[in-house]
Amino acid sequence: MCGRFSIIVEEEILKKRFGVIIPEQETLFPRFNAAPTQNLPVITNLNPSEIHLFRWGLIPFWAKDIKIGNKLINARGETLTEKPSFKNAYTNRRCLVLADGFYEWKRVGKNKIPMRITLKNEEPFAIAGLWENWKSPSGEFIKSFTVITTEPNELMSGIHNRMPVILPREIEKDWLDNSLTTNELNGFLQPFQSEKMKAFQVSSSINSPANDNPSVIFPIQNELKL
Secondary structure (H helix, E strand, C coil), rough: CCCCEEECCCCCHHHHHHEEEEECCCCCCCEEEEEECCEEEEEEECCEECCCEEECCCCCCCCCCCCCCCHHHHHHHHHHHCCCCCCHHEEEEEEEEEEEEEEEEEEECCEEEEEEEEECCCCCEEEEEEEEECCCCCCCCCCCCCCEEEEEHHHHHHHCCCCCCCEEEHHHHHHHCCCHHHHHCCCCCCCCCHHHHEEEEHHHHHHCCCCHHHHCCCCCCCCCCC
């Protein structure tokens, strides 16, 4: 699964990298330890030229309670067309979840070692996601998203049995293309190339979402080698 990530690059870098604007009503903050229920930057197929802040944890349009989002922070790429929580969004509401790193916990004996994973060039990237617009019983609209996961690549297999679907830069816009078929979309849900990624251990302070500061991204030992 993917339960934490970071997005700390400056707004101007994000706008240039993804060729988008940031509407005035959206205020982006650096997130060193982004966690579920927080409002985080995405680009949707509805507004592919803009960055918006959506709540992490998908709340299906048919849900009765917002708390369902706490269980839907990830969606397995292999079963998107089967799960009632995801199949409609997969067809109609896809998004790019913007990140520059993510975290996973490597089990070593009885211990879980927190690892930070980034691209080797340390540039921001897009994770394949789904989004929803949910109306609460009180009439409030809440836009939410989930991160799609897949099998691990060679690097990630030594850390965890799942990884987020990082989209190659050249197909990011295709992921938001409303004309694509399910079979075409399925082809995008592949592990990212190991040779373009790096991983290193970070402080256990990452375990708490309250620790959202630069200290959580610093390596405390050497890069994990393939």
